[in-house]
Amino acid sequence: MDDNQEKYHDQIDGYLRDELSDKEKTLFEQSLQEDPDLLAEFTIHEELFAQMDESSWGVNINSLDKDEVKEVASYFRSEEVIKLKDTIEKVKANYHRDNETFLVKNKWIIPILIAASISLFIILYSINFSESPQELYAKYSTWQDLPSLTSRSDEDLLAKGQELFEEKNYKESFLLFNHYLKNSDTIIPSVYLYAGVSSLELDKYEEAIFYFDQLINSNAVDQSKGYWYKALSFLKQGKKEAAIKTLNNILENKDNYNFKEAKNVLKKLQ
Amino acid sequence: MPENEYFMKGILDSNERVVAEIYSSFFPKVLGFVLNNKGQIADAEDIFQKVLMQISIRIRCRELQTINSTFEAYLFTACKNLWRRELNLRKRVTNRNIKEQVSEETDMAYALLEQERWELFKEKLEQLSDNCRQVLALFLSKVSYGEIVEKLSYASETVARQRVFKCKAKLIKIIKSDERFKNLIP
Numbered sequence: 001m002d003d004n005q006e007k008y009h010d011q012i013d014g015y016l017r018d019e020l021s022d023k024e025k026t027l028f029e030q031s032l033q034e035d036p037d038l039l040a041e042f043t044i045h046e047e048l049f050a051q052m053d054e055s056s057w058g059v060n061i062n063s064l065d066k067d068e069v070k071e072v073a074s075y076f077r078s079e080e081v082i083k084l085k086d087t088i089e090k091v092k093a094n095y096h097r098d099n100e101t102f103l104v105k106n107k108w109i110i111p112i113l114i115a116a117s118i119s120l121f122i123i124l125y126s127i128n129f130s131e132s133p134q135e136l137y138a139k140y141s142t143w144q145d146l147p148s149l150t151s152r153s154d155e156d157l158l159a160k161g162q163e164l165f166e167e168k169n170y171k172e173s174f175l176l177f178n179h180y181l182k183n184s185d186t187i188i189p190s191v192y193l194y195a196g197v198s199s200l201e202l203d204k205y206e207e208a209i210f211y212f213d214q215l216i217n218s219n220a221v222d223q224s225k226g227y228w229y230k231a232l233s234f235l236k237q238g239k240k241e242a243a244i245k246t247l248n249n250i251l252e253n254k255d256n257y258n259f260k261e262a263k264n265v266l267k268k269l270q
Numbered sequence: 271m272p273e274n275e276y277f278m279k280g281i282l283d284s285n286e287r288v289v290a291e292i293y294s295s296f297f298p299k300v301l302g303f304v305l306n307n308k309g310q311i312a313d314a315e316d317i318f319q320k321v322l323m324q325i326s327i328r329i330r331c332r333e334l335q336t337i338n339s340t341f342e343a344y345l346f347t348a349c350k351n352l353w354r355r356e357l358n359l360r361k362r363v364t365n366r367n368i369k370e371q372v373s374e375e376t377d378m379a380y381a382l383l384e385q386e387r388w389e390l391f392k393e394k395l396e397q398l399s400d401n402c403r404q405v406l407a408l409f410l411s412k413v414s415y416g417e418i419v420e421k422l423s424y425a426s427e428t429v430a431r432q433r434v435f436k437c438k439a440k441l442i443k444i445i446k447s448d449e450r451f452k453n454l455i456p
Contacts, residue, residue, distance in 0.1 A: 013409075048410055048442075049410050052411055053411070064380060069383065071379075072327065073375040075379075076374075080326070084326050085319065087284040088319045091293045094290065095290070098294075
């Protein structure tokens with residue numbers, strides 16, 4: 001095996017360090033299929049490179065033994081592990097409760113909290129509880145919840161778009177995302193959101209709703225985000241009835257994005 | 271370390287008091303890491319839980335007998351790796367517009383096996399000399415030989431190449447001689 005190591009050393013390194021021409025690459029891949037010793041040596045090299053490269057962690061999983069994976073997966077279904085999972089769930093719930101109530105344990109803070117809540121109560125009671133669509137829009141149009149696009153390291157364009165968006169340069173970000181969507185054949189749900197919100201900021205309501213509808217009609221996991229942002233588009237225009245209708249779409253399923261917020265906004269609209 | 275054994279036994283027995291201690295002592299740091307790296311609270315909770323399950327299985331069925339660092343360092347590294355893996359997988363899913371087809375348990379099994387391999391690799395790397403580790407780190411990160419010569423002050427590229435070859439051969443040899451390596455080659 002050590003002889004092979006020396007013999008194959010340069011080819012394998014060249015391949016894994018991206019130093020070969022396309023033609024050399026193809027040749028190498030061919031010899032990989034024909035030469036089991038080379039393949040064995042290659043596998044361990046590939047592993048070494050993968051372990052060093054954080055950006056490929058978990059992506060290079062083809063070389064794991066399938067039976068072993070099955071066996072380990074069955075451990076995750078075992079009684080003991082399920083019991084541990086339940087214990088963790090319980091601990092987690094307690095942990096949250098404790099964190100929320102730690103203020104109360106401080107005795108001196110209670111009178112202050114009571115005083116504060118009384119004055120807050122008075123303030124809240126003296127103003128009207130229902131809020132106008134535009135007020136609600138202003139409250140929720142912070143855009144902090146938009147997913148980041150910069151993790152897609154292969155897409156400099158998208159990172160640039162996000163940057164423009166964050167600088168509130170919506171005109172440019174709109175152009176960029178619009179261009180991207182027209183020329184891309186894969187569906188990237190987050191890009192629809194950015195395109196839509198950029199349009200919304202420019203008061204291009206038709207475009208905004210078009211993009212959010214695209215998201216709603218896609219089979220993306222977070223497809224329901226489309227409803228929320230579509231509702232915001234109606235709120236900004238003061239279209240109360242349309243907003244209510246869209247918010248009701250969110251209430252159809254508890255797992256929909258911003259289910260609770262949608263409920264709150266509906267209450268305040270009525 | 272007696273503290274490690276205490277935590278490991280607590281996990282193994284699903285002891286609520288010990289698990290609560292683990293949660294309140296170590297979760298905040300993991301949460302901080304995840305929030306700083308594109309994650310939410312729910313993500314941090316999810317990976318923390320998965321890592322504890324992973325440790326339990328590794329003690330019970332995978333011959334994890336001792337943890338050589340502190341328990342905190344071990345737990346944190348495992349969480350970091352799992353979160354990095356999760357981010358990489360998400361990236362891949364959005365890139366190719368596919369949904370993962372495997373069950374959650376299968377996915378956790380992959381994560382566990384990858385963690386084991388990573389530890390094997392780190393452990394073996396530690397056994398090399400400082401110089402070997404340095405040159406291999408650069409080489410495996412695809413740094414060009416020109417730069418390697420400059421950074422580590424080698425006399426020439428030929429010298430650097432010889433050094434890489436020797437260090438790599440040594441690393442591969444000690445990895446291969448480890449019992450746990452047998453599953454690596456398909």
